Amino acid sequence: MTMTWTAAFRSAPVSPYESLTLVYPSRGFHNQTLRQVVRVRGGGERLRVRLSNLYGKQPLTIARTRAAALEAGSSIIASTDTAVTFCGAPHVTIGVGEEAVSDPVGFATTTETNLAVSTYHASETGPATYHPFALQTGYVARGDVVSHPKLPDPEEVEPRFYLSGIDVWTSAGGRVVAAFGDSLTDGVGTTPNANLRYPDLLARQVSGSDLSVVNLGISGNRLLSDVFGERGIARFDRDVLALPGVTHLVLELGLNNIGIPGMFGLPAVPVAELAAGLTSIAQRAKRHGLTTIIATLTPFGGAATINPGFDTPENEDKRQQLNQWIRASPELGTVADLDRALHDPAAPSSLLPNHDSGDHVHPNDAGAKVVADVVSQALLSRP
Numbered sequence: 001m002t003m004t005w006t007a008a009f010r011s012a013p014v015s016p017y018e019s020l021t022l023v024y025p026s027r028g029f030h031n032q033t034l035r036q037v038v039r040v041r042g043g044g045e046r047l048r049v050r051l052s053n054l055y056g057k058q059p060l061t062i063a064r065t066r067a068a069a070l071e072a073g074s075s076i077i078a079s080t081d082t083a084v085t086f087c088g089a090p091h092v093t094i095g096v097g098e099e100a101v102s103d104p105v106g107f108a109t110t111t112e113t114n115l116a117v118s119t120y121h122a123s124e125t126g127p128a129t130y131h132p133f134a135l136q137t138g139y140v141a142r143g144d145v146v147s148h149p150k151l152p153d154p155e156e157v158e159p160r161f162y163l164s165g166i167d168v169w170t171s172a173g174g175r176v177v178a179a180f181g182d183s184l185t186d187g188v189g190t191t192p193n194a195n196l197r198y199p200d201l202l203a204r205q206v207s208g209s210d211l212s213v214v215n216l217g218i219s220g221n222r223l224l225s226d227v228f229g230e231r232g233i234a235r236f237d238r239d240v241l242a243l244p245g246v247t248h249l250v251l252e253l254g255l256n257n258i259g260i261p262g263m264f265g266l267p268a269v270p271v272a273e274l275a276a277g278l279t280s281i282a283q284r285a286k287r288h289g290l291t292t293i294i295a296t297l298t299p300f301g302g303a304a305t306i307n308p309g310f311d312t313p314e315n316e317d318k319r320q321q322l323n324q325w326i327r328a329s330p331e332l333g334t335v336a337d338l339d340r341a342l343h344d345p346a347a348p349s350s351l352l353p354n355h356d357s358g359d360h361v362h363p364n365d366a367g368a369k370v371v372a373d374v375v376s377q378a379l380l381s382r383p
Contacts, residue, residue: 004170006244006245007212010165010243012239013052015229016127037137041113042168047168051094052098052129057096060162062119068080120145141153176248178246179217187199190368201368216239220260224274254322293334293375294335334381
């Protein structure tokens with residue numbers, strides 16, 4: 001049987017030096033252990049860990065790294081605690097702008113495995129490359145306690161730091177779906193620590209096929225402009241095309257280019273430029289043999305009560321124009337019409353109340369299930 005490395009988890013990195021830090025502040029570590037929990041999808045006997053210093057301004061040294069099955073909270077199943085090495089050594093130094101990939105680790109995973117990755121940071125790290133909205137509690141404790149079954153008096157943290165991916169060694173032939181998008185993909189509005197983001201639900205729905213799903217959403221991400229993570233057209237090659245095993249793309253971007261300028265007094269973005277950006281990504285995906293599912297932009301009526309400037313008649317008109325263009329552009333890929341699935345028939349510019357997390361922009365758990373249903377149908381309808 002032919003075996004290969006396949007992406008089983010990803011966390012799109014964000015710079016600690018951009019304005020997103022006003023909302024989700026980053027931090028550094030010194031003589032501290034960081035234990036982070038991820039849901040790994042894909043069965044295999046070996047895995048490898050990816051750690052990123054993409055946005056660091058100094059080399060990052062990690063003294064020790066361990067992987068273990070999660071028990072609960074910050075506790076691991078001690079019998080599964082396994083050393084993670086890099087070129088045979090327990091420590092690794094990651095250069096500025098680089099990512100380190102571990103040696104193969106003898107650690108068995110199943111269709112869904114809750115994995116705890118613990119890293120010890122002996123020296124001052126400086127501000128960390130991170131993923132601000134992890135929706136999965138992480139833990140920080142003093143000293144080198146990477147192998148402790150339960151961390152002593154840990155501090156809980158919301159972002160994910162340094163940990164950018166997990167690959168599994170599995171039989172060739174599996175296909176990886178890259179869910180590429182903004183906060184809707186990232187899972188904002190869904191229940192924390194429950195793995196109810198739409199890519200999580202989608203992964204369960206397609207688990208009977210040879211498809212797996214990794215989440216490459218960044219909250220606040222925009223298609224054409226930086227600030228909340230690198231713009232989609234800039235990060236696409238690194239985050240999607242470099243994925244081992246990637247065969248499918250779910251493209252869900254553009255809403256923040258419409259809504260965010262009004263919130264921060266930035267120049268408005270013409271619909272034609274958004275269409276050109278989506279076309280650019282879809283064409284690059286096609287050139288690399290990916291099957292593309294493209295999502296329409298979801299409703300945001302009422303968002304002005306929480307985010308002034310996001311919900312305006314002009315912005316709603318742009319959303320409608322772009323959605324009409326997406327529906328009329330089959331060359332981009334199969335359309336996942338999230339707008340039609342989520343909107344309130346009585347008020348089409350707004351989310352259906354039982355799909356609304358409360359901020360009038362992000363779907364709740366029930367809404368995420370609807371998104372997964374629509375995307376799943378689009379995926380499975382493609383040969």
